[in-house]
Amino acid sequence: MSMTPSTHEPVALPDASVPAGEGEAPRGRRDTSHSIHARLSGIYIIALFIAIFAVWVPSTFLTTTTVQSILGSEAITAIIAIGLLFSLAAGQFDLSAGGMVGLSTVIVAWLTAQHGYSPESAIAIALAVGVAVGALNGLLVVGLGVHSFIATLGMSSVLIAITEKITGEEFITGVPSGITDIANPQPLGIPVLALYALVVAVVAWYVLEHTPAGRRLHAVGAGPEAARLAGVPTRKLAFASLIATSTIAALAGVFLAAEVGSASPDQGSAYLLPAFAAALLGSTQILPGRVNVAGTMVAIVLLAVGIKGLQLAGGAGWVTDMFNGVALMVAVSAANFAQVTRARRLLRQRRTRDRASGSPPEKIRRDHP
Amino acid sequence: MTEAGVPPALRLAGLGKTFPSQAALRGVGLELQRGEVRALLGENGSGKSTLIKLLAGYHTPDAGWTAEADGVPFTLGNAEAAREAGLRFIHQDLGLVPELSVIDNLALGEDYVGRRWISPRREAAAAREALSRVGLDLNVHRAVRELTPGEQAGVTIARALRGGLDGTVLVLDEPTASLSGTEVDRLHKIVRRIRDSGGAVLYVTHRLGEVFEIADRVTVLRDGSEVADRRVSDLSHAELVRLVVGRDVDAVFSHAVASRRSVAFEAQDVCGEGLDNVSLTGYHGEILGVAGITGSGREELPYLLFGARRWHSGRLRIGDRSHNKMTVSAALRSGMAFAAADRQRESAIPLLTIRDNVMLSALPKGRAAWWVSLRSQRRDVEEWLERMGVRPPDPELPLASLSGGNQQRVVLARLLRSEPEVMLLEEPTRGVDIGAKAEIYRILTEVAAEGAAVVICSSDAEELALVCDRVLVLREGRVVAELENESLTEEAIVSHCVMEDQVSQP
Numbered sequence: 074m075s076m077t078p079s080t081h082e083p084v085a086l087p088d089a090s091v092p093a094g095e096g097e098a099p100r101g102r103r104d105t106s107h108s109i110h111a112r113l114s115g116i117y118i119i120a121l122f123i124a125i126f127a128v129w130v131p132s133t134f135l136t137t138t139t140v141q142s143i144l145g146s147e148a149i150t151a152i153i154a155i156g157l158l159f160s161l162a163a164g165q166f167d168l169s170a171g172g173m174v175g176l177s178t179v180i181v182a183w184l185t186a187q188h189g190y191s192p193e194s195a196i197a198i199a200l201a202v203g204v205a206v207g208a209l210n211g212l213l214v215v216g217l218g219v220h221s222f223i224a225t226l227g228m229s230s231v232l233i234a235i236t237e238k239i240t241g242e243e244f245i246t247g248v249p250s251g252i253t254d255i256a257n258p259q260p261l262g263i264p265v266l267a268l269y270a271l272v273v274a275v276v277a278w279y280v281l282e283h284t285p286a287g288r289r290l291h292a293v294g295a296g297p298e299a300a301r302l303a304g305v306p307t308r309k310l311a312f313a314s315l316i317a318t319s320t321i322a323a324l325a326g327v328f329l330a331a332e333v334g335s336a337s338p339d340q341g342s343a344y345l346l347p348a349f350a351a352a353l354l355g356s357t358q359i360l361p362g363r364v365n366v367a368g369t370m371v372a373i374v375l376l377a378v379g380i381k382g383l384q385l386a387g388g389a390g391w392v393t394d395m396f397n398g399v400a401l402m403v404a405v406s407a408a409n410f411a412q413v414t415r416a417r418r419l420l421r422q423r424r425t426r427d428r429a430s431g432s433p434p435e436k437i438r439r440d441h442p
Numbered sequence: 443m444t445e446a447g448v449p450p451a452l453r454l455a456g457l458g459k460t461f462p463s464q465a466a467l468r469g470v471g472l473e474l475q476r477g478e479v480r481a482l483l484g485e486n487g488s489g490k491s492t493l494i495k496l497l498a499g500y501h502t503p504d505a506g507w508t509a510e511a512d513g514v515p516f517t518l519g520n521a522e523a524a525r526e527a528g529l530r531f532i533h534q535d536l537g538l539v540p541e542l543s544v545i546d547n548l549a550l551g552e553d554y555v556g557r558r559w560i561s562p563r564r565e566a567a568a569a570r571e572a573l574s575r576v577g578l579d580l581n582v583h584r585a586v587r588e589l590t591p592g593e594q595a596g597v598t599i600a601r602a603l604r605g606g607l608d609g610t611v612l613v614l615d616e617p618t619a620s621l622s623g624t625e626v627d628r629l630h631k632i633v634r635r636i637r638d639s640g641g642a643v644l645y646v647t648h649r650l651g652e653v654f655e656i657a658d659r660v661t662v663l664r665d666g667s668e669v670a671d672r673r674v675s676d677l678s679h680a681e682l683v684r685l686v687v688g689r690d691v692d693a694v695f696s697h698a699v700a701s702r703r704s705v706a707f708e709a710q711d712v713c714g715e716g717l718d719n720v721s722l723t724g725y726h727g728e729i730l731g732v733a734g735i736t737g738s739g740r741e742e743l744p745y746l747l748f749g750a751r752r753w754h755s756g757r758l759r760i761g762d763r764s765h766n767k768m769t770v771s772a773a774l775r776s777g778m779a780f781a782a783a784d785r786q787r788e789s790a791i792p793l794l795t796i797r798d799n800v801m802l803s804a805l806p807k808g809r810a811a812w813w814v815s816l817r818s819q820r821r822d823v824e825e826w827l828e829r830m831g832v833r834p835p836d837p838e839l840p841l842a843s844l845s846g847g848n849q850q851r852v853v854l855a856r857l858l859r860s861e862p863e864v865m866l867l868e869e870p871t872r873g874v875d876i877g878a879k880a881e882i883y884r885i886l887t888e889v890a891a892e893g894a895a896v897v898i899c900s901s902d903a904e905e906l907a908l909v910c911d912r913v914l915v916l917r918e919g920r921v922v923a924e925l926e927n928e929s930l931t932e933e934a935i936v937s938h939c940v941m942e943d944q945v946s947q948p
Contacts, residue, residue, distance in 0.1 A: 283560045285553070292550055296539030302500055303537055303551030303601075304521030362541060362585070417715075419588060 111411060115358040115371040115404075119378055126382035133385045141264055147377040148266035149174075149325050149332070153348035154355070154369050155270075155277045156321025161352055161364045162281060163314040164294030165214060165221040170322040170348065172232030173206055175341020177326025179236050182245040182336035185252055192251035196327050203323025206232065207316030215312045233342065240338040248334045256331035266328055273321065278366040290314055291363055346394070350401045351376060357408035376400060449513030451476045451611045451642035452529070457518075458504040459492050466492040467666045469506075472644075474611070479633060479643040481657035481674070483650070483686055489666040490646045491534060494615045498531050499524045511611070525551065530602040534615040534646075537598065540587035544597055545569045547586050552604045572600045575607065576632060591737040592625045599632065607632065608639035615646045621735070626940070630656050650682055651936075664688050703727040705759075706864050706895035707778075709747060712756030716742035718919035720756075724864060724895040729886060731910030732899040733935045739919040741783075744866040744899050748780040749773045760864065777863030779803070781853045783872055789853050790841055796852050797823045797837035803860040826855040831881060847878025854885060865889060868899045883909045903935040915939055 110117075126134040133139065153170055160167045177199040184190035184198060206228065213224035258265045281287040292300040293307045293314075301307045325344070330336055354376070355369030356362070376397060383392045452474040459467040467489040474480050484490045495501045502519035509518050511527035518524070524531075531537070538547050545565045554560050555568045562583075569582040578596040586594060595617065602612060612633070618626045633643050633656055645657060653660055653674060660677070662670040662685045670685045677685075703726040711719045716739045724730050734740030745751040747758065749768030758765045760776045773780070782788035790799050800823045801814075820837050827835040830851040832844070841849055850870065857865055870886070871879045886909060890896045900906050906913050913930055915923040915938040923938040925931075 283556070285549070285557065285560065288546055288549065288554065288560060292539050292542055292546060295541040299537045299539045300550060301521070302495075302498060302531070302533050304499065304525050305551055306522075416588075 112359055112361055115375050119375050122378045122382055126386065130382070130385045134382055137262065139381060139385070141262065143377045143381050144267035145264035147373050148264065148270040149329050150344055150347050150351060151270040151370065151373045152273050152325040152328065153322055153344050154351040154373060155273055155366060156318045156325070157348055157352045158277060158281060158364045158366060158369060159290065159314040159317040162290040162294050163311045164297065165311060165315060166225060167210065167315060167318045168222065168225040168345065169206065169210060169228035169232055170318055171342045171345030172229040173203060173319050173322035173341065174326040174329060174344050175339065176232045176236045177203060177323040178330040178340055179239050179245065179336045179338070181252060181327055181330040182248050183239055185249050186245055186247040192249065199327055200320060200323050203320040204316055207319030210319060211312035211315040214315060215308050237338045240336065242338050245336040248330060252331050253334045256328060266332060269328060274366050274370055281366060286310065347376070347397050350397045354401050354404045357404045361408060449510065450474055451512055452644070453510045455508045456506045457493065457496060458506065459496055459501055460504055470663065470668045472661055474642045474644055476640050476642050477637055478659060479637050479645055479657045481653040481660040482644060482646045482663065483648065483653060483660055484663035485648070485686060488663040490663055491615060494613060494646055497524060497529065497613060521551070528611050530610055530612050532598050532602050532612070532614045532617050538586045538594060541585055543585055544580055544582040547597055548572055548601050548604065550601065552601060572604050575603060576600045577628060592621060595621055595625065599629065607636055608641065610636055610641045612636055612641065613644045616648065618647065618649065618652065650679060653682065654679070662686055703893065707758060707760040710757045712746060712758070713754040714742065714746045714751055716919055717746060720921055722914055722921065724897055726893045726895050727890055728911045729890050729896045729898060729909055731906035731913035732897065732916060733903060733906050733913055733939055734916035735939050738916040738939070740899050740916050743916065744780055744868050744897065748778055748866055778866060779857040779860055779862035780866040781857055781868065781870065783869035785849055785853065790849060792842035793840060795838050796827065796841055799841050799852050800826055800856050800859060803856045826859060830855045830885065846873035850874050850878070850882060854882070858889065862894055864895045864897065866897045869901065870898055871905060903932045903939070906935055907932040
């Protein structure tokens with residue numbers, strides 16, 4: 074089969090256009106890899122929780138106070154979780170995010186309450202420390218090739234130590250109103266921290282889903298070799314992602330100082346596990362298979378509603394951690410299971426389709442007839 | 443040779459790369475003219491892939507290189523510079539991210555349509571257009587993992603040609619390894635189109651037939667050095683083989699026909715991921731080959747036989763037992779041993795010492811002990827290294843410090859130490875230099891002669907034709923041919939592997 078060299082029409086070859094995904098969702102629909110119900114399962118569960126608790130503890134659950142308390146208490150966890158998405162997308166775990174929250178809170182409280190810094194400069198310093206810690210993580214993980222789990226575990230311990238050193242292992246009180254006013258307003262009855270979290274979420278959603286750098290961040294995490302071969306600056310992106318996570322954690326710390334009005338030496342660590350739980354649980358929602366902002370928000374609400382309901386129904390303090398842990402394990406197991414069964418089904422479909430299109434006539438391809 | 447006045451599309455000189463364990467490339471030069479397809483040919487481990495990875499900016503070359511595109515110098519070791527110099531790549535493993543959508547994969551290393559705002563609709567339209575240029579129509583929101591190998595190859599090609607076909611300088615690294623006949627034809631058509639439109643193509647392959655079909659000139663690499671730069675029309679098939687291998691092929695290995703004895707195992711109607719009612723029988727004293735392109739089930743078969751992947755149905759008779767599904771422990775108990783192709787992850791542990799790797803094997807029944815002294819371990823392992831001809835024969839060296847050929851000998855030592863009845867090997871000579879290859883073939887022949895059943899699953903048809911007594915060809919998960927005696931030739935294997943669904947021109 075010889076080709077005349079003069080053919081310059083587009084190389085559209087009739088035998089090549091195998092219609093893909095026949096008998097499945099129509100082309101043009103966004104994501105056909107997962108059923109719409111699987112993607113929204115978290116929202117169904119939230120609705121179910123609300124229904125259950127509305128019946129179980131009607132007098133306390135369906136109240137404005139409950140809604141406000143959920144929004145207010147989860148805002149900081151949400152911000153940290155969203156920060157984690159950047160490094161998680163790039164395939165890095167930042168275990169120092171909790172320590173960073175604590176350090177940032179303490180820096181703000183310490184500088185304003187004990188050293189007379191203005192709120193603005195104290196906040197700027199806290200955020201700058203966030204950038205510096207992220208860069209240090211990046212240096213260890215990207216520059217020296219230390220596994221992110223190990224590098225940030227070490228960093229976490231260092232940050233906690235610095236926090237303890239600054240506070241002298243005691244509470245710092247007397248945070249000025251310039252700081253606490255940040256968290257006080259309640260426009261339309263909504264705690265303002267929830268609105269801040271929403272702003273952070275929208276910005277992160279924009280960056281991660283709608284900018285080239287954000288989309289490539291997912292490639293760095295999912296296929297670093299292929300991304301590097303294709304010319305994606307994988308190291309720069311991984312480095313930047315660690316800075317983003319750390320800086321956002323520092324921002325969360327500022328809000329924490331504003332909300333509580335004081336700083337204790339061990340505040341930050343408590344946020345680490347719930348934030349990771351939300352980010353990872355979120356990767357099973359909305360855009361399953363990758364960490365994503367919308368899914369994380371669903372996860373935050375799901376966890377918060379469940380926990381709040383159980384607390385109001387008389388659950389003890391340990392309910393929170395138990396619920397976070399169980400929800401994470403169940404959700405990720407379910408998502409894995411769904412992926413495996415789906416892969417099998419696809420393979421079967423493809424095979425039956427191939428067979429239906431006729432068995433191959435036994436004919437040897439000759440190169441030079 | 444060089445057209446006067448016109449600088450070549452690509453000129454490389456003094457290109458070298460030394461890895462910690464060995465020199466992969468030594469001072470290689472290369473010229474690629476516009477309107478030319480140049481094949482880059484060489485055995486596994488000859489340095490082809492290293493050269494491409496240097497060009498793509500994946501590795502940084504040793505000092506002393508020069509690189510020019512259309513007469514303009516550019517920097518090697520930097521992906522962005524290679525891209526700006528106008529080079530486009532199709533990599534060996536295709537370089538896609540399986541979890542991401544077609545859209546995101548097409549934009550990897552290329553640009554999205556949007557810079558400040560990526561709109562799914564706009565990106566999808568652009569992706570569809572890029573695909574249609576190479577004659578593909580896919581759901582672009584799908585994850586690449588869910589596409590067939592041919593479709594995945596199409597995505598890679600579409601990505602490389604996103605900026606347009608005409609005048610491109612395209613570098614392809616063994617692109618046809620996983621393609622069927624029509625897909626290969628389609629790719630060749632695109633390659634010719636690029637050449638005829640004033641572009642240039644560097645085509646890395648180990649299929650000799652392809653060189654004659656598509657290339658104008660050929661550069662042959664051997665052991666990291668350039669051994670020939672010739673016009674294809676001046677070469678015969680045999681001459682080219684001699685250039686690649688470095689000696690007459692017949693001298694490489696001569697195979698004594700084994701005497702087939704009793705049945706070692708019999709698999710009936712095995713179904714599992716990638717396999718559809720496969721039946722095969724292995725005999726003591728025989729080397730059985732399994733051929734097939736990627737996605738044919740060749741890669742899954744050894745894992746299923748060894749019980750390392752899930753069985754959907756089927757039956758395996760081995761020894762005096764019959765299993766209706768296999769598990770790894772059952773496989774080991776019945777005397778099977780398996781070495782997967784991926785030495786870095788599956789068939790060996792590179793960071794452990796040679797001793798640790800050899801000692802990983804299960805011992806035959808009655809030989810297990812509660813306590814094995816370090817001294818007796820060393821003695822045991824040294825004996826094996828001696829027998830396998832591993833250089834250097836020091837049990838305490840990390841496996842990673844050995845060359846590919848020596849690593850593979852250590853893997854074989856691990857398998858043989860358990861005195862297997864059935865030896866399953868996947869790509870036993872991948873990344874192994876030619877000398878060690880012959881040695882490995884010799885070992886395998888010996889093992890078979892001593893009565894074991896040896897099964898080799900390989901993508902290298904030449905290898906199968908050379909060492910096997912019998913070869914099964916898989917296609918789309920089924921056995922489509924059984925080749926033996928006179929019918930067992932490299933050409934027969936290849937043509938059965940890529941036989942087409944449709945009749946491709948009478």
